[in-house]
Amino acid sequence: MALEREKHLAERSLLTLTETELQDMYRMMVLIRRFEDKVAEMYMRGKITGFCHLYAGEEAVAVGAIRALYDKDYVVSTYREHGHCLAKGASPKRVMAELFGKATGVSRGRGGSMHLFDAELRFMGGYAIVGGGLPLAAGLGLSIQYKEEPEIVCCFFGDGAIPQGAFHETLNLASLWKLPVVFICENNFYGMGTLTQRAICQQELYRFAQPYNIPGVRVDGMDVLEVYAATVEAAAHAREGHGPYLIEAVTYRFRGHSMSDPAEYRSKREERIWQERDPIKRFRRRLIERRISAATLDQIDREVDAEIEEAVRFADESPDPDVSEVTKYVYVDA
Amino acid sequence: MAQMSYREALNLALREEMDRDERVFIMGEEVGYFGGAFKVTDGLLAIFGEKRVRDTPISELTLVGAGVGAAMGGLRPIVELMTVNFGLLAMDQIVNHAAKIHYMFGGQAKVPLVIRAPQGGGHQLGAQHSQSLEAYFLHCPGLRVAIPAMPADAKGLLKTAIRDENPVVFLEHESLYSVKGEVPEDEDYLVPFGKANILRPGSDATIVSYSKCVHDALKAAEELEERGIDVEVIDLRTLNPLDIDTVVESVKKTGAVVVVYEGWRTGGAGAEIASRIYEAAFDSLDAPIERVASLDVPMPYNRYLEAAALPKVEDIVRAVERVV
Numbered sequence: 001m002a003l004e005r006e007k008h009l010a011e012r013s014l015l016t017l018t019e020t021e022l023q024d025m026y027r028m029m030v031l032i033r034r035f036e037d038k039v040a041e042m043y044m045r046g047k048i049t050g051f052c053h054l055y056a057g058e059e060a061v062a063v064g065a066i067r068a069l070y071d072k073d074y075v076v077s078t079y080r081e082h083g084h085c086l087a088k089g090a091s092p093k094r095v096m097a098e099l100f101g102k103a104t105g106v107s108r109g110r111g112g113s114m115h116l117f118d119a120e121l122r123f124m125g126g127y128a129i130v131g132g133g134l135p136l137a138a139g140l141g142l143s144i145q146y147k148e149e150p151e152i153v154c155c156f157f158g159d160g161a162i163p164q165g166a167f168h169e170t171l172n173l174a175s176l177w178k179l180p181v182v183f184i185c186e187n188n189f190y191g192m193g194t195l196t197q198r199a200i201c202q203q204e205l206y207r208f209a210q211p212y213n214i215p216g217v218r219v220d221g222m223d224v225l226e227v228y229a230a231t232v233e234a235a236a237h238a239r240e241g242h243g244p245y246l247i248e249a250v251t252y253r254f255r256g257h258s259m260s261d262p263a264e265y266r267s268k269r270e271e272r273i274w275q276e277r278d279p280i281k282r283f284r285r286r287l288i289e290r291r292i293s294a295a296t297l298d299q300i301d302r303e304v305d306a307e308i309e310e311a312v313r314f315a316d317e318s319p320d321p322d323v324s325e326v327t328k329y330v331y332v333d334a
Numbered sequence: 335m336a337q338m339s340y341r342e343a344l345n346l347a348l349r350e351e352m353d354r355d356e357r358v359f360i361m362g363e364e365v366g367y368f369g370g371a372f373k374v375t376d377g378l379l380a381i382f383g384e385k386r387v388r389d390t391p392i393s394e395l396t397l398v399g400a401g402v403g404a405a406m407g408g409l410r411p412i413v414e415l416m417t418v419n420f421g422l423l424a425m426d427q428i429v430n431h432a433a434k435i436h437y438m439f440g441g442q443a444k445v446p447l448v449i450r451a452p453q454g455g456g457h458q459l460g461a462q463h464s465q466s467l468e469a470y471f472l473h474c475p476g477l478r479v480a481i482p483a484m485p486a487d488a489k490g491l492l493k494t495a496i497r498d499e500n501p502v503v504f505l506e507h508e509s510l511y512s513v514k515g516e517v518p519e520d521e522d523y524l525v526p527f528g529k530a531n532i533l534r535p536g537s538d539a540t541i542v543s544y545s546k547c548v549h550d551a552l553k554a555a556e557e558l559e560e561r562g563i564d565v566e567v568i569d570l571r572t573l574n575p576l577d578i579d580t581v582v583e584s585v586k587k588t589g590a591v592v593v594v595y596e597g598w599r600t601g602g603a604g605a606e607i608a609s610r611i612y613e614a615a616f617d618s619l620d621a622p623i624e625r626v627a628s629l630d631v632p633m634p635y636n637r638y639l640e641a642a643a644l645p646k647v648e649d650i651v652r653a654v655e656r657v658v
Binding site: 074076105106107108109110111115117118119124125127129132134135136137138139140141142143144146147165166169170172173176328329330331332 | 359385390391393395396397398399400401402403404405406407408409411426427430431435436437438439440441442443444446475476478499500
């Protein structure tokens with residue numbers, strides 16, 4: 001799937017990242033998985049409503065990529081963005097509170113699952129129009145270039161965005177103007193229920209970089225180190241003024257498109273094959289090979305569980321937004 | 335004060351604001367080397383360079399979206415759409431993104447973006463190049479809509495738009511670019527949003543209008559004066575915010591209203607204006623409100639057909655005669 005070079009870079013990352021960094025990456029992947037499992041439970045209990053798209057199975061992409069960024073780099077995401085928001089450093093309490101629609105949520109209860117935002121962390125939003133975030137990422141890249149700042153933008157989107165005009169327009173413009181944007185396509189093989197083979201003329205999505213005259217690579221999106229290593233390279237390329245970069249991370253969502261989708265268009269066998277490639281289990285095995293003890297990792301698991309329980313408690317106890325403020329934030333007050 | 339055209343007034347506003355604030359820049363199709371499809375940005379490239387006067391590919395969706403992103407990143411972009419008709423390709427970024435970002439993220443982000451677009455018919459450009467689409471933008475909360483009729487307002491409203499913290503759709507009428515008028519040269523000449531202008535006081539009837547139709551309304555008022563009908567003409571200048579108070583004050587005095595606009599009659603801005611008047615001043619009206627607007631047809635090419643589709647001075651005169 002991925003090229004030999006990417007595998008090699010991943011192996012090297014295992015050696016160059018410190019033990020603490022590796023543990024942090026593991027912790028974040030487990031945090032996202034447990035968070036999403038809890039969200040599913042809360043959805044079933046009616047605490048969370050509306051559309052809700054879970055990230056379970058794809059953790060290696062968000063964690064690997066965002067670990068390769070600097071704190072002040074921007075992240076732009078989609079409606080399947082809980083993982084990206086958490087990986088950028090958002091408080092699980094405030095993200096859970098947003099899903100509960102509470103005033104303490106990251107978007108003050110106005111956004112919900114699909115519209116998380118954290119200005120301080122430069123997590124620049126989840127957008128629920130497929131491909132909608134790409135032009136915004138180009139614009140943020142333009143603002144960086146214009147002000148001659150050292151940051152870059154990391155823009156996540158799914159395979160479903162590839163056939164959108166916004167993808168092609170944005171790659172053309174970003175390449176033309178050499179904007180510092182790393183585009184990361186999370187190819188999970190399905191745009192809702194439609195297999196990419198039935199929607200896109202080219203199955204190796206990273207090849208869409210070539211007509212736009214920018215580098216493109218495919219990585220194993222179930223391998224956090226491979227995503228990390230590729231993003232380190234892409235980020236350096238963008239930061240040094242060479243323009244955008246396209247990464248295709250091949251991954252799989254362990255649940256349906258949204259909470260209302262039982263994913264009957266996928267076979268059980270297919271799901272089992274991908275479950276066996278679970279990015280968290282694989283990373284855990286490699287960390288143990290790297291002599292991080294199972295006990296240490298178990299301890300992380302327990303800490304994460306407690307953190308998630310605390311997030312749910314916080315969300316549940318938080319107040320709803322004040323209904324008298326329903327028209328607040330339509331306009332910026334003069 | 336200086337005599338200048340609507341086009342020159344816009345150009346002056348752009349120059350002054352770009353001089354005043356390094357964060358202000360303009361991008362769009364043909365805004366640089368070509369000088370703007372309607373020459374509004376003429377000469378700006380020579381003064382400010384390619385960084386701040388940016389020619390773009392023909393990608394309206396991404397052009398507006400990049401403006402939204404740049405605004406979120408702390409700049410103050412002006413995006414010129416060659417005409418409003420092409421802006422329809424960018425509606426996702428205007429309606430789903432620019433208009434909602436401040437609200438749906440709980441006030442954390444703002445989008446101080448100006449989208450300038452020429453619009454309007456009257457030049458035999460056919461169905462896809464003659465539309466007046468202000469109602470589409472007026473319909474959407476989160477956007478401001480400015481639509482000047484006079485050169486002085488073109489300058490003052492554009493400067494206000496550039497300094498505003500919200501996304502502003504700034505609609506210019508293609509027939510007005512060469513219209514001349516007195517324009518203040520003061521660099522801080524700002525026309526506030528939400529403040530209508532009474533261009534001509536009168537006691538018998540009120541004509542409420544905006545953009546090019548204001549000029550037709552003034553001509554109609556002159557004709558009506560000869561027939562002994564004293565008409566007040568109000569130029570709204572911005573549709574969002576809408577200065578309904580000034581209109582209602584006038585209606586209370588005259589008791590008769592004609593709303594004049596170039597958009598399609600059905601679902602046009604005139605419907606909203608009329609409704610607001612009915613809600614606030616029904617008892618003051620001596621006759622039902624009249625709307626003078628374009629016919630509900632795609633704009634035809636033939637000059638006689640086009641003239642038949644657009645609102646005319648005589649239509650306004652007849653409408654006023656019906657309500658007084």
